[in-house]
Amino acid sequence: MKIWRRLTQAGALPFKGAAYILPYSEEHDEFCRWLVSEAVGMGGEAAFVHVERIETMHDREIIDLFNKQRVRDYQDIEKGLEGLERRIQSIKKGSSIQGNKKLTEQLYKLSKELEAIRRIDFFSSKAGAVIKKRMETLQAELKSMERAYTGIRIPAIVPRRIKDYQGKTWVTRKKPFVDRMASAWLIRKFIDPEASFGFIDEKETAHLGKNMVAFDVMGGEFTHIGDMCTFEVFIKSFNLPDRRIKKIAEIVHELDMKDDKFKTPEAKGIEEILAGIKKTSKSDADALERGMTIFEMLYESKA
The missing domain is CATH 1.20.58 (Methane Monooxygenase Hydroxylase; Chain G, domain 1)
Known part of the structure; x- marks a missing residue:
């Protein structure tokens, strides 16, 4: 095991299940000599050879x-x-x-x-x-x-009324991941069950239609504030006190902010699932919907 670790650290390549190979250099020649000596010193056997080529491979x-x-x-x-x-x-x-x-x-x-x-x-x-x-x-x-950074003042969170956000098209950046998936689920679950979603480039934020709301995008109506991710901003903006939401918020914060504020053991597993969704989805819309399904199941598991 000790010899194997040394070979791995040196960048040696396992070859055909029978040997390890390294490109020739004086440094590697000396490394192999010391490794053979070490193996013999532990009561084992070892050998190495210099070869010009491997006949069966280019x-x-x-x-x-x-x-x-x-x-x-x-x-x-x-x-x-x-x-x-x-x-x-x-x-x-x-x-x-x-x-x-x-x-x-x-x-x-x-x-x-x-x-x-x-x-x-x-x-x-x-x-x-x-x-x-x-x-x-x-x-x-x-x-x-x-x-x-010069100590810019963090803007206050403005209270919002759910009734003012019905029938909207919610737009965010392309290639949705943790915070956007979770926020979209929160919107449809607690704010507008009929919400529809779209995807934009950040430069389009200033030219949105009257019935469109941008989230988790620079300049969006709902986005990161201070050390809060967008999901957390939604919770405070609409005063959503559900304890299960707060548990999910800790997971989303941990995955999105990477600041170790919360210790959530399930976060890594959720991230792996969402990463798989991101890689296998046919479109951004498909990824968002599938991600929302994961957060719905997570919410039910907290009951």
């Missing part, structure tokens, strides 16, 4: 195997970046950046993990280049927001 095929292995390694980094991207998007929509040192810490931690993987990305895979670019974009955005 070099390009071997490189592709290494790159596929690195793609799997990058997947955890990708998930972490998606969470940070959602958090930064939340800040852009009006959430306060105060008290979010954890955001910087999480980004730093991911950047260190990315560096470790890139050290064993021997053939500079495309996946690594894409992840690196996303990381650099997030780092630049976070620095920009930290410089821009």
Whole structure:
């Protein structure tokens, strides 16, 4: 097990179930020599060889195997970046950046993990280049927001009347996920059972029709305020005291804000289900409806 861990950390590729392979370098040659010595020292046996080629495979095929292995390694980094991207998007929509040192810490931690993987990305895979670019974009955005933040006053939540929001078309950003799915469910469940939904680009917010209401979008009538996600803003705006809604709000906040304010053990499982819906849905409308179904089931489970 110890030898296996060392090989994995070094970026060695399991090959045909019988060996591990590494690209040749003086560093890898020395690594293998020490590894053999270590195995012998523990009472085992080990050997390594230098080969010019593998007769049954082209070099390009071997490189592709290494790159596929690195793609799997990058997947955890990708998930972490998606969470940070959602958090930064939340800040852009009006959430306060105060008290979010954890955001910087999480980004730093991911950047260190990315560096470790890139050290064993021997053939500079495309996946690594894409992840690196996303990381650099997030780092630049976070620095920009930290410089821009000057203690802007958080606007108060204006009380709303449910009767004023009947027969509306509710519009939000494309590619709906946690906060938008939950908010759409809340709208149809507690505000307007006949509500219809649409999807817009953020630049269209200023040119909405008379009967349209924008939510969870920059400049929308209902969106993030302070450290509250859109779902929480809806609850306070319409004074919805249902205890089950508040439990769901903690889950939505945890997944959307990523600030560790609430410890909700079921949050991760809900996120995985919603991510599956997002990936397999035929359209944004389909994803929204399916996501709303999940929140309806979650609501009933809290009874």
